[in-house]
Amino acid sequence: MSIAVKLEVFEGPLDLLLHLIEKNKVNIYDIPIVEITGQYLAYVNEMDKQDLNIVSEFLVMAATLIDIKSRMLLPKEVNEEGVEIDPRTELVDRLLEYKKFKYIAEELKDRQMDANKALYKMQTIPPEVAQYEEPVDIEKLLEGVTLKKLNLIFQSVIKRQVEKIDPVRSSFGKIEKDEVSLTERIGYVEEFAKRCKSFSFRALLTRQSTKMEVIVTFLAVLELIKTSRIQVEQDSIFDDIRIRSAGIQEGG
16 A cells, blocks of 8 residues: 655654554554555655665564564574563664654754743843942941850861970971961951851861961961851850851852
């Protein structure tokens, strides 16, 4: 039976086979190979023979269908377990895989079309709004934080630094480093606050490698608190003090 279709409707032999299966409303797992092969060959005979590359793909599939058709007429083959071998199995697997990717491609195409309909507004924040900085309330900033609490943390860190000293190696000579600059420490703490957002005051002092660095870093923290460039907070008495940059809001 001849079917009047145009070649450009199908992207390849698998596309044509899938069309014939759906057109005849047959089970893809139980393809009537004789009927489908006849319709497929009828279509190939109607093809334009000018494009040999396209025609060759369809002819290879035609040969595959004829081979399956001939094997279906022969006595049933069985595997080592005694189960009958269906000659159509490999073709069915290829059709299922093609059908899956075809549907995925159609879904992606639909999503692309939907995305093309979406419009986005560019950010247009006025400069005066973007440059606005919320006023710093010094009283609220230092609420619950006292010099006594800061001193307790400072003393505990100093004690740890002393305990780290090896009594034997401490007697060795060493090359002294240049004195630590308070200005450099202020910049270090401020940059650390911006980069880490929120960190422990105790942990900051513990990171220092020498007693002098601990002392100067402690002074740098006090100076930054005084100038409102960092914020400090403490949940309850004797808890660790948290530090964050004054330009970073809570939860940011």
